[in-house]
Amino acid sequence: xxxxxxxxxxxxxxxxxxxxxxxxxxxxxxxxxxxxxxxxxxxxxxxxxxxxxxxxxxxxxxxxxxxxxxxxxxxxxxxxxxxxxxxxxxxxxxxxxxxxxxxxxxxxxxxxxxxxxxxxxxxxxxxxxxxxxxxxxxxx
Numbered sequence: 001x002x003x004x005x006x007x008x009x010x011x012x013x014x015x016x017x018x019x020x021x022x023x024x025x026x027x028x029x030x031x032x033x034x035x036x037x038x039x040x041x042x043x044x045x046x047x048x049x050x051x052x053x054x055x056x057x058x059x060x061x062x063x064x065x066x067x068x069x070x071x072x073x074x075x076x077x078x079x080x081x082x083x084x085x086x087x088x089x090x091x092x093x094x095x096x097x098x099x100x101x102x103x104x105x106x107x108x109x110x111x112x113x114x115x116x117x118x119x120x121x122x123x124x125x126x127x128x129x130x131x132x133x134x135x136x137x138x139x140x
Contacts, residue, residue, distance in 0.1 A: 017095035029089025036082025043068045043075045063122045065129060071138040073115070073129065077107045078136055111135060 044051060046067030049060070068075035084100030115135075118126045133139060 014091070014093055014095065017093050019092055019094050021089065021092040026089055026092060029086040029091075031086075032082045033086025033090065036079045036084075036086060039068060039075060039082060040079035043079055047076075061121065063118075063125055063129070069133075071133060073133050073135050074107075074111055077104075077111065080104070080107065081136075 046069060047064060050062060050064055072078060081104060084096075084103065088094075088097035088100055115126075115130070122129075
């Protein structure tokens with residue numbers, strides 16, 4: 001597996017999908033990648049025992065409204081967005097951006113199911129939270 005990843009990210013291997021990007025644009029990727037990593041760490045720490053690998057709520061699940069969840073309902077996915085964008089810009093590669101966009105489309109679909117389950121579990125409290133916060137971007 002490591003060999004496959006090394007092959008795929010080797011600039012000479014992925015040259016067919018590289019795009020010429022100005023250094024300033026690639027620098028945005030250099031900033032985006034660690035920002036996504038920091039947001040991911042913050043989000044995971046905020047979630048604590050509420051983190052699940054599937055779209056379920058546990059019996060002891062609590063509604064998290066602090067930390068990164070204070071501003072958006074899905075900061076974990078925002079972190080993934082920043083990381084994928086960062087990698088795509090750093091590599092200056094349209095294929096990586098396309099794969100990342102596909103992953104984000106699947107995430108967007110997943111959040112609809114997650115929110116339906118959270119509405120069932122937390123009812124009006126989650127509905128009020130939805131009113132105050134954006135799904136992926138903060139509300140004004």
